[in-house]
Amino acid sequence: MTSFKVERFPFDANQVKAWGSVDPRHRNWPVVYVMNNKREVYVGESLNVEGRMRQHLESDSKRSLQSVRVVLDDTFNKSACLDLESFLIRMFHGDGSRQVLNLNAGITDAEYYDREKYNKTFRQIFEELRTQEELFQRTIPQIVNSDLFKLSPFKALNHDQASAVNDIFEGFFSDLESGVDNSVVVEGNPGTGKTVIAIYMLKLLEDIRRHDSEEPLDIDSIFSDYFTPGHAELLESLRFAIVVPQQSLRDSIAKVFKLTPGLHKNMVLTPFQVGESTEPFDLLVVDEAHRLNQRANQAAGPLNKKFIEINEKLFGWDDPQTTQLDWIRKQSRHSILMLDVNQTVRPADLPATKTREIAARARTAGRLYPLQTQMRISADKDYVGYIRSVLSDNPPTTPDNFGNYDLRLFTDLGEMRRELQKREEVCGLSRLVAGYAWPWKSKKDKSAFDIELDGQQMRWNSTTTDWINSPKSVDEVGSIHTVQGYDLNYVGVIIGNDLGYDPVARELIFDRTNYHDKKGRENNPKLGITYSDADLLEYVKNIYSVLLTRGIQGTYVYVCDTALRERLQEFV
Incomplete structure (x- = not known):
């Protein structure tokens, strides 16, 4: 049973005068409030919401707001209210249905007693504001997976x-x-x-x-x-x-x-x-x-x-x-x-x-x-450093364990795609990506398949803009140029034959014949630079390092080169 209630009032001077008689907590209790009209929203917290409303009535930037929702809860304290305020600001900006009038400097992410319990209440409050008050158009999972949320200026900085x-x-x-x-x-x-x-x-x-x-x-x-x-x-x-x-x-x-x-x-x-x-x-x-x-x-x-x-x-x-x-x-x-x-x-x-x-x-x-602090990957150790080490000339001497982070190497590409689809159905934002080891045939011939591998037929990304959120992306394969700078919940990475391993020399090798990014291997006559295989190997290692560090909750890997697959089995 919920302990909170959401009250709704018109935002006008006459209503504010009557607040004290409605509930004494309007004058002396920590609360969170939401003020809005059809285009804008403002979220605040106060120990004296009646007095705070009087201040807002004098504000030029708030005067056009029409409604106020006050969230009351007998268990609220200052820390919980600051946390709820920040949570709702982030949700409103990620929802994108209204402009958020708040400053971003006040967003907090501080620990306090019983925070996990309060977070459950916050989600219930969100649902009431979404379903009963119609202040949100999208659910929490939809918001959290959106670029508006991930790239929002209303983030709590570490x-x-x-x-x-x-x-x-x-x-x-x-x-x-x-x-x-x-x-x-x-x-x-x-x-x-x-x-x-x-x-x-x-x-x-x-x-x-x-x-x-x-x-x-x-x-x-x-x-x-x-x-x-x-x-x-x-x-x-x-x-x-x-x-x-x-x-x-x-x-x-x-x-x-x-x-x-x-x-x-x-x-x-x-x-x-x-x-x-x-x-x-x-x-x-x-x-x-x-x-x-x-x-x-x-x-x-x-x-x-x-x-x-x-x-x-x-x-x-x-x-x-x-x-x-x-x-x-x-x-x-x-x-x-x-x-x-x-x-x-x-x-x-x-x-x-x-x-x-x-x-x-x-x-x-x-x-x-x-x-220094890793904000994307939910691993309890330095996963990024580990991946870069694995792809370096001085790999780790022993494999590492990353707790609940779901890092797996697959020998069956179909199985990896099916597992990735399961993750997509549960949490969304689960995409398949690959090195540029296959030509982009479908760019000109929409019926052609670009990648035919291990019994699977796949096409490269059909758009280069916002591919991750495009309708077809779940069934396509993204390149480095569609995912660099973005977060995914789960990523499946196909390491193509552009990257291999020489077990005799015990080193990674680059195969130019299997690298199809024309701009990625192009010499530079203007500067008099000719790129050797060793030069291009460094770029390809960087590409796979980026691809292998997109997943927040997990990374699945399929390797084409047999020798490289056997080497990576030592670490993944």
Whole structure:
């Protein structure tokens, strides 16, 4: 039996006056409330909700809201209310049916007594708000699996994420005050939340800039000290944007920005849009900065011409050594680069020597912020480090155990697909991916199968934009270009014959004849670079490292090369 109740009131001055007589807890008890109209929603918590409503009635940003739901529970305390408030804010933003008016600095994820018990109550409260009050359009599993939720700026930051953001902001505002231009690097493995804090920082900066100093600040966080008229004045006329090299991830982030007050989809840019801009930027946050391009043959012919034109516009001549990172530096006073030196997957990407140099320079300047805590993968040990070690020249000496994390090696591809389908039916977001070891026949011939293997016939992704959430994705195979930067609940990885193992030399080997990403093996005559098999092996190992670290709850593996399969059986 539930202990809570949800009361509904019109949001007007006359109703607020009558609240105290309805229930004394409206004046002296921790509660959570939801205010909304058809387009907007605001979630708050208070020990005196009647008094809080009087304050909201004076607020320009809340005046257009029409209804209030008050969640009352005799067992509520301050910690539980802060947790419920954060939970509902995340759910509303992930649902996407209304714009969330809250600041993101107040989102918490603190432990407290009996939290697990309260979490069950929170889910019941959500269901009542969804079914009885019709405030949500989607269920919790649907919301949690959505890009709007996974890429939301309303995330509760962990300790090292929050520390990094705070340190970056201290340096950024200090640089603004002194007039110094600067660049910082946030470095982290897959799943440490680089994209999350990139989005979080832009939302936080916009909240600081837009905050009305006359309105009480209803948050208590390490970022509260930035909500001052002085900080708002420093940000008043600044131009911000986020740069995302990959199209699929860029489109997903643009959808998040479109539904977030203070942010706009036009703030999400390609590197080419940055280079072409006639106005400089005050701050550019670059997600997946390792995927910025050096001068190389681009994916589309017109982009090669555009690369030359941007170089000439920005630097006066077309220097082939100039990279898209140079565009970022030229076009912005400040930049924040989200970086993982082990996620370069094509020769056109910034070379590993360059990304390591960037990280080393930032470290020397005291502007390198490492992220350590794994936020994606539900393993009790360093799964990402283990996978990278397995794919390295110095593999582990003994296999490791990752507790409840579901890591399995299959010798029957059909069985792996059936197991993955079971996971899809239970928790969703379970997808099959592969290395680019088969040509993309179905791109031109929709009836053709791309991958015919072990009695299975499969096709590559039919779309390159938001493939994971597309209707056909459950029956297709995604490539590195559709999943890098995304989370899955379960991932099935086919390691093709582009990667093999030499048991005599005891080393991984690359097979060029079975690697069909044309841009992934293309030489660079403009820079005089010819890529050897050893060079391309490093890119292919990085690709499989990325694919094998997408799954939150589990990773299933099928290996084509017999010798490599036997080797991996020692570790998986």
